[in-house]
Structure formats: C-alpha cells, structure tokens
Amino acid sequence: xxxxxxxxxxxxxxxxxxxxxxxxxxxxxxxxxxxxxxxxxxxxxxxxxxxxxxxxxxxxxxxxxxxxxxxxxxxxxxxxxxxxxxxxxxxxxxxxxxxxxxxxxxxxxxxxxxxxxxxxxxxxxxxxxxxxxxxxxxxxxxxxxxxxxxxxxxxxxxxxxxxxxxxxxxxxxxxxxxxxxxxxxxxxxxxxxxxxxxxxxxxxxxxxxxxxxxxxxxxxxxxxxxxxxxxxxxxxxxxxxxxxxxxxxxxxxxxxxxxxxxxxxxxxxxxxxxxxxxxxxxxxxxxxxxxxxxxxxxxxxxxxxxxxxxxxxxxxxxxxxxxxxxxxxxxxxxxxxxxxxxxxxxxxxxxxxxxxxxxxxxxxxxxxxxxxxxxxxxxxxxxxxxxxxxxxxxxxxxxxxxxxxxxxxxxxxxxxxxxxxxxxxxxxxxxxxxxxxxx
Ligand SMILES: *Cc1c(COP(=O)(O)O)cnc(C)c1O
Numbered sequence: 001x002x003x004x005x006x007x008x009x010x011x012x013x014x015x016x017x018x019x020x021x022x023x024x025x026x027x028x029x030x031x032x033x034x035x036x037x038x039x040x041x042x043x044x045x046x047x048x049x050x051x052x053x054x055x056x057x058x059x060x061x062x063x064x065x066x067x068x069x070x071x072x073x074x075x076x077x078x079x080x081x082x083x084x085x086x087x088x089x090x091x092x093x094x095x096x097x098x099x100x101x102x103x104x105x106x107x108x109x110x111x112x113x114x115x116x117x118x119x120x121x122x123x124x125x126x127x128x129x130x131x132x133x134x135x136x137x138x139x140x141x142x143x144x145x146x147x148x149x150x151x152x153x154x155x156x157x158x159x160x161x162x163x164x165x166x167x168x169x170x171x172x173x174x175x176x177x178x179x180x181x182x183x184x185x186x187x188x189x190x191x192x193x194x195x196x197x198x199x200x201x202x203x204x205x206x207x208x209x210x211x212x213x214x215x216x217x218x219x220x221x222x223x224x225x226x227x228x229x230x231x232x233x234x235x236x237x238x239x240x241x242x243x244x245x246x247x248x249x250x251x252x253x254x255x256x257x258x259x260x261x262x263x264x265x266x267x268x269x270x271x272x273x274x275x276x277x278x279x280x281x282x283x284x285x286x287x288x289x290x291x292x293x294x295x296x297x298x299x300x301x302x303x304x305x306x307x308x309x310x311x312x313x314x315x316x317x318x319x320x321x322x323x324x325x326x327x328x329x330x331x332x333x334x335x336x337x338x339x340x341x342x343x344x345x346x347x348x349x350x351x352x353x354x355x356x357x358x359x360x361x362x363x364x365x366x367x368x369x370x371x372x373x374x375x376x377x378x379x380x381x382x383x384x385x386x387x388x389x390x391x392x393x394x395x396x397x398x399x400x401x402x403x404x405x406x407x408x409x410x411x412x413x414x415x416x417x418x419x420x421x422x423x424x425x426x427x428x429x430x431x432x433x434x435x436x437x438x439x
Pocket of ligand 1: 122257
C-alpha cells in the first residue's frame with residue numbers, strides 16, 4: 001500500500017474501536033496475531049518499508065522510511081528541482097512549504113496551523129525561542145529546567161544564559177522539585193514533555209499553568225511526544241514549543257524540526273536570528289530587517305526543501321489516523337509488554353522505570369539492568385533493535401503507527417531466551433565492547 005491508495009478518512013481509525021488489551025490467558029502469539037489483524041491501525045504498517053527480518057523498536061530515535069516520504073522526496077527532487085528548477089519556489093510553492101508542513105504538525109500537537117513552522121533543527125529552534133522568551137521577561141534571569149533533561153536542551157539553555165550576560169543562569173532541579181522551584185527570578189520553565197530515558201511524561205497543562213501563575217513562560221520540547229500521544233498544547237496553555245522531525249514523525253535522518261509559538265506572542269516575539277526568511281518581504285531585498293508578522297519570523301535562512309519534502313510525505317501517513325488512536329495503541333502495547341515480561345518471569349530482573357500510569361508516560365518502555373548495554377547488543381544480533389541509554393537502561397520505542405502486538409511478543413520472547421541462556425555475557429568480552437548501537 002502506498003499513500004495514494006488511501007482515502008483520507010481520519011474517522012476510520014477510531015480509538016473507540018480498538019481491540020481490548022489481552023488478558024493474561026490470551027498472551028499467545030496466535031491470540032495476539034488475531035488482535036493485530038482486527039486492528040484498524042495495522043493497515044498503516046504497510047505504509048512503511050520495514051525489513052521483514054527485523055523487529056524495529058527504535059522509531060523514537062530514528063523513524064523508518066515510509067513509501068509516501070520516499071515518493072514525495074523523489075517527486076520533489078525529480079519534478080520540482082529537476083524539471084522546475086528555480087521556478088519551483090513559486091510553482092511548487094517551496095516558499096510556503098515550511099508553513100504547510102508546520103500545519104500538518106499543528107494537527108498532531110493540538111495547535112493552530114498558523115502557530116507552527118517546520119524549520120532548522122530542534123537545538124536551533126530552542127535557541128531562538130529561549131532567547132526570544134528571555135527578552136519577554138526582562139526582569140527575570142533564570143531558565144529553570146530539570147537535571148535529567150535531554151542533553152542538547154540543557155547545553156543550548158546554558159549557552160543562551162551565558163550569552164545573555166551576567167546574572168543569567170540555567171537552574172537545574174530534580175523532577176520532584178518542580179513546580180516548587182518556580183519563583184520571581186524565573187523567566188522560563190524549559191522542559192521535555194516526555195523524558196528520553198525513562199519515558200516519564202510531565203503534566204503539560206498543570207506545569208504551563210504553574211509557570212504562568214508565577215510570571216514565567218513555558219517552553220516545551222515535544223521530541224518524544226509529537227506523533228505518539230495526543231497533545232493539546234494550545235488548549236493546555238503552552239507558550240512555546242519545539243520538536244523533532246525524525247523520531248515519531250518519521251521525516252528521515254536530520255529532518256527539519258518544528259517550532260510552536262502561541263498566537264498571543266506573535267506580535268512581540270523577536271527572534272535573535274534575523275535572517276531573510278524571517279523578513280516581512282524576503283524577496284524585496286530591503287536594506288533593513290523587518291520581522292514577518294506571524295510564525296514565519298522564526299525562519300532564518302533558505303529552507304532545506306528536500307528534507308521538508310520527505311517530512312511532508314511522512315506526515316501524510318498520519319492523515320489516516322488521529323492522535324487519540326495512536327495514544328490508545330501505544331498504551332496497549334506498553335501494557336502488553338509488561339504482561340509478557342511478567343509472564344516470562346523477567347519482571348524482577350529487568351526493572352521497568354517507565355511509569356505504569358498511562359498519563360505519566362510517553363510511548364516507550366525502559367528497563368533497567370546492570371548489563372543493559374550487552375543485552376542490547378545481544379538483542380540486535382538476534383534482530384531486535386532497541387536502544388541503550390547510559391548507564392544501565394534498555395529502551396524500546398513503542399511506536400503505534402507500525403508496531404504490532406506480535407512484534408512485542410517476539411521481542412520479549414527473544415529477550416527471555418537471551419536472559420535464560422545468559423547469551424548477553426559474550427558481549428561483555430573486550431572484543432565486543434565496541435558499541436553496535438547508535439549512541
Ligand atoms: C532528539 C532530541 C533532540 C534533538 O535535537 P537535534 O537538534 O535534532 O539534534 C532535542 N531534544 C530532545 C528532547 C530530543 O529527544
């Protein structure tokens with residue numbers, strides 16, 4: 001199935017019709033296979049070019065290639081660039097592509113189309129928004145975040161504070177010190193909505209409100225939630241957000257990221273990177289910078305059209321479903337994985353550090369084990385691709401668009417065999433210390 005064979009009908013994949021989570025008695029592969037074939041989402045797996053001999057549980061690191069992304073990328077390269085040449089800026093509306101892709105992402109995160117732009121990388125978008133948000137709170141000098149935030153976010157935030165000058169600082173506190181650490185000095189509350197390591201999900205609505213009540217602005221990183229769980233960042237009161245194009249959105253390695261700014265900030269927000277694509281009229285070649293009125297002011301230079309096209313195609317797959325259905329499937333896969341681990345008596349040896357409460361987690365399961373790295377290597381050698389996060393976490397992305405119940409079954413059974421045979425030990429020999437997995 002490729003994308004063209006679908007008729008866009010978001011109602012077709014309704015969360016209400018998903019099959020029930022299997023009971024303990026129904027954990028056989030056959031029973032799960034039957035649930036898979038009755039699942040309306042199962043059809044969307046065919047939209048991806050996943051190798052048959054792999055169980056890919058790493059789509060939260062790099063999403064797989066979809067037929068639609070490949071087709072759109074090829075069409076852009078061949079027709080628009082190849083045949084259309086420079087005229088495609090107008091005829092193929094390359095100029096409008098960052099906004100059109102942004103509008104597709106807006107639907108997935110619960111924002112208005114005009115509040116989201118696809119551009120640059122997550123790190124760069126974060127830089128722009130943190131700087132701009134600091135200027136909106138001139139009396140305050142602290143960016144507050146969580147110690148266990150994703151590294152690049154904290155590196156960028158520390159860099160912004162250093163650049164802003166004396167008195168500015170990035171303050172890192174542990175998760176349980178939030179929101180109490182908000183106070184009169186705090187300009188920005190910067191958080192990843194879902195933690196990359198343990199999958200913990202913050203209460204975006206409550207923390208955005210707490211930030212607002214304390215006079216601070218909220219900046220959210222949605223890298224591990226957009227495309228996997230239902231988001232309503234507009235209604236939930238986020239001020240700003242960034243997110244990643246190559247994880248759950250499947251836009252390809254280094255895909256353009258996105259930036260969200262709530263409409264209420266569009267008039268006053270000033271990007272520190274005043275490039276011509278953020279100009280009111282880029283093609284007037286005026287002597288002085290004048291910012292675009294809306295979300296376009298967060299653009300900087302010429303957009304990467306090939307990357308945006310691949311992301312555009314990848315996002316088309318999402319038009320056949322809705323975030324609530326994806327979240328429901330993700331929750332079911334998590335429950336299933338836990339039950340299978342318990343059934344295989346792995347529940348104690350492998351400690352699940354992802355919250356059991358569905359509202360408190362993203363779309364992954366993280367298991368702690370002292371030999372997690374070697375276990376990950378042994379799994380990869382057996383065709384199950386997960387991820388290792390230092391020091392001792394095995395992480396499996398439960399990407400709801402294309403992961404089947406039987407994939408979870410096979411992965412857990414492979415893991416059980418590796419544990420039983422202690423097969424992971426050979427990966428601890430010096431010859432195997434080289435990492436097979438992506439860092
Ligand atoms: C993956 C990820 C990023 C990636 O940033 P890049 O600029 O694309 O390298 C940033 N933040 C979080 C929370 C992530 O998970």
